[in-house]
Amino acid sequence: MTGFAFELTHRDGAARRGRMTTPHGIVETPAFMPVGTQGAVKAVTSDELFACGTQIVLANTYHLHVRPGHELIRDLGGLHRFMNWSGPILTDSGGYQVFSMKGQTKLDEDGVTFRSHVDGSLLRLTPESSMEIQSALGSDIAMVLDHCPPLPAAREAVELASARTTRWARRSREAYRGPGVPFGIVQGGTDETLRELSAAELTELDFPGYAIGGVSVGEPPEAIASVARFTAARLPETRPRYLMGVGRPEDLVEAVAGGVDLFDCVMPTRNARNGTLFTAHGRINIKREQYRSDPLPLDSSCSCETCAHYSRAYLRHLFVSNEILASRLNTIHNLAYYMGLMTKLREAVAMGALAAFREAFLAPR
Amino acid sequence: MTGFAFELTHRDGAARRGRMTTPHGIVETPAFMPVGTQGAVKAVTSDELFACGTQIVLANTYHLHVRPGHELIRDLGGLHRFMNWSGPILTDSGGYQVFSMKGQTKLDEDGVTFRSHVDGSLLRLTPESSMEIQSALGSDIAMVLDHCPPLPAAREAVELASARTTRWARRSREAYRGPGVPFGIVQGGTDETLRELSAAELTELDFPGYAIGGVSVGEPPEAIASVARFTAARLPETRPRYLMGVGRPEDLVEAVAGGVDLFDCVMPTRNARNGTLFTAHGRINIKREQYRSDPLPLDSSCSCETCAHYSRAYLRHLFVSNEILASRLNTIHNLAYYMGLMTKLREAVAMGALAAFREAFLAPR
Secondary structure: OOOOEEEEEEEEOOEEEEEEEEOOEEEEEOEEEOEEOOOOOOOOOHHHHHHHOOOOEEEOHHHHHHOOOHHHHHHOOOHHHHHOOOOOEEEOOOHHHHHHOOOOOEEOOOOEEEEOOOOOOEEEEOHHHHHHHHHHHOOOEEEOOOOOOOOOOOHHHHHHHHHHHHHHHHHHHHHOOOOOEEEEEEOOOOOHHHHHHHHHHHHHOOOOEEEEOOOOOOOOHHHHHHHHHHHHOOOOOOOOEEEOOOOOHHHHHHHHHOOOOEEEOOHHHHHHHOOEEEEOOEEEEOOOHHHOOOOOOOOOOOOOHHHHHOOHHHHHHHHHOOOHHHHHHHHHHHHHHHHHHHHHHHHHHHOOOHHHHHHHHHOOO | OOOOEEEEEEEEOOEEEEEEEEOOEEEEEOEEEOEEOOOOOOOOOHHHHHHHOOOOEEEOHHHHHHOOOHHHHHHOOOHHHHOOOOOOEEEOOOHHHHHHOOOOOEEOOOOEEEEOOOOOOEEEEOHHHHHHHHHHHOOOEEEOOOOOOOOOOOHHHHHHHHHHHHHHHHHHHHHOOOOOEEEEEEOOOOOHHHHHHHHHHHHHOOOOEEEEOOOOOOOOHHHHHHHHHHHHOOOOOOOOEEEOOOOOHHHHHHHHHOOOOEEEOOHHHHHHHOOEEEEOOEEEEOOOHHHOOOOOOOOOOOOOHHHHHOOHHHHHHHHHOOOHHHHHHHHHHHHHHHHHHHHHHHHHHHOOOHHHHHHHHHOOO
């Protein structure tokens, strides 16, 4: 746990504001992590990530294991150096991707066997090998391999997966040798009894941080908020809580109110590439004809590079003309929007004003 | 001709170093213009263009006329503002694109009728309308509409096209109302008699600058160099000379030695997106297996952002993983290479050392 610490600085109801120290710098929480699946947050550089207010990025163990390979990244000085990102990095365990491969995956108690999406070769991931890969990458936060059954699933399946997740978490905890810290992952689907059990079992293993996994797999937003709030309340006060794969701006607001500290999601970056942009006045689909000659910036209240220099008309032109620059300028804006939202949430918690912020944010526009 | 001037500062054999003043700033010549076909140099921003040493960009009249439309750009404050580029812009006439459309084009003495590649609608370009479009865009340098017959062509066809180009140049010169200056275009294929005639006819019209058109349409490099040298020698000393659509680094060196001042080509940007990168030690195809674990920058002698921060191994990983960032980092490097070459050529001319530079540059590696 060298170089890792978490301190809470403010509380507002169930919500918290804190400071997470990692070997590669401090993260003010609640924080959002852009997703750099293949060792790059799509379309943007580290300079732009920093300029948008990004404090920490997520990278995918599965993808980097398959290509270019974790030993190669280790030999080149680790993932931070490889992708030129000097801030903290959290890596997932690879489990989510592997379990999402329908009919390709063979699971046993020791681990999971699957085929590479790149060359079809047979690969195997175990709790120990996932931690070893994440050590080679040099992650600041390594996620344990969990068993996340695709929903809908029978209660027995969720129960078995949850129990296996605990056993795998113990093995991961014992196997991990740094340089960062491991986080456990609570499973249990939407079943509160199972969530409570999973949280208790993992807490006993005393992880430096905890994730709420197995959400954002097709449930309605209310279920995500409810599971997040319920599970967060059953995790140790003094450890960061990370809601995996969530989500929409309104989901973040609800989950922060429920006591969550960390988030990741492809939504801001993927939506950007599809032309869906977040603004203070709601979402914009930039390809719509109504923006054809619109001289305004995307969002007059935004200070990102895109809003500072380009009109909606230009952004629409780039998008309909399939210019690479469209993906890039849109991504910069959406990330700035998400980071701006997290800043506002941190300020609201610090001022004890989260309830008012939440009400205003979720009010119909 | 408000705000436009050209002065020669050095001579070295047929080569020249000069300074071209435009309404949007000064261009040290010889200079290379990156191509921003649709109002964006693919994958990069203006900040990056400046950082690479770009002084002036080219945009395509045909593409911007078809989409989003020149009136729209005019109403939004002109192309400089639309694309957030504060430096000079040269626009082509649209003729090259239109004449490249096989079987789609109907030519008469007054102009040319063609179908939009975007929506198939019937459009028409005349010498006058091309200048009007370029005025609406706000170009610093507007190219006259020329008739560039696809090669190989019979001598009579080249002769007719060349004569029509002169008639159209006269109409363009008379029609153009600013805000920049018009450049004439010498045609004549690879026939020296026709080139000489075309140069003489255009010179009589007293343009602020002259282009050498109808090259880089499939001829061998020696023919390009020869036409450039021959034609440059027949153009007025005191006016800038622009070799359109050329080319490879070695073509630029040869043409500068032959007295050319301005260039444009998609080669650095298109090659970048295809993974072909220019270095001091020759071209690199970044997708090759040999770069898989190569920790070195693309070019140790290059100071661009890409070479400063990323390894060949990372650039290969981005390319084979289809990451958008690959196009971008590769484009930054290739443009820096081209701009660096132009800087070296300007220095060599200023020092009277171009012959030595050329010999060293063209020596087998």
